[in-house]
Amino acid sequence: MLYTLFSSPASCNFSLLLNFLNKNDELLLIQDGVLAGLKNSLYIKKIIKIKQKMKILIFAINNDILARGLNLNISNQIIRINYKKFVYLIIKHKKQVLW
Numbered sequence: 001m002l003y004t005l006f007s008s009p010a011s012c013n014f015s016l017l018l019n020f021l022n023k024n025d026e027l028l029l030i031q032d033g034v035l036a037g038l039k040n041s042l043y044i045k046k047i048i049k050i051k052q053k054m055k056i057l058i059f060a061i062n063n064d065i066l067a068r069g070l071n072l073n074i075s076n077q078i079i080r081i082n083y084k085k086f087v088y089l090i091i092k093h094k095k096q097v098l099w
Contacts, residue, residue, distance in 0.1 A: 001025050002093035003032030009043045017099050018050050028089060029060040029078065033067060033099075037078040045073045051077065061086060 003017060004023060014036065021027065027047075029036050036043040037060050047058055062080040067072060074080070081089075090096070 001097065002028060002089055002099060003097045004028045004030060005036060005099045006031045007035040008032040009099070012099060014043060015046065016055070018046055020097070021050055021054065021056055023054040024056065025054075026057045026059065026089065026093065028086070029058065029064075030086075031061075031064055032068075033061065034060045034064045034070060035073045037065075039073055039075045040071070044077065048075075048077055059089065073077045 003021065005017065038044060050056060058078050059081045060078045062082060065074050065080065
């Protein structure tokens with residue numbers, strides 16, 4: 001399943017979102033959701049902890065990272081993707097949850 005985080009992790013129940021993730025799910029950070037990928041943040045620490053338990057991939061739209069001036073501040077645990085890969089993820093996952 002693909003989980004897509006559109007809003008800042010500070011403005012939603014980010015811990016609840018992470019609790020929904022299962023093995024082999026994927027998480028996409030888009031728009032202000034890319035803030036969850038900031039190096040050394042509480043949010044990325046939670047993401048890394050989940051990644052260690054389960055095989056999940058975390059993606060972020062590179063244009064959203066760049067638009068927010070975060071190019072040097074995003075963790076290397078996050079896979080940066082373009083819009084073509086974004087469309088691929090949408091097609092790949094028949095079940096999606098928007099957060």
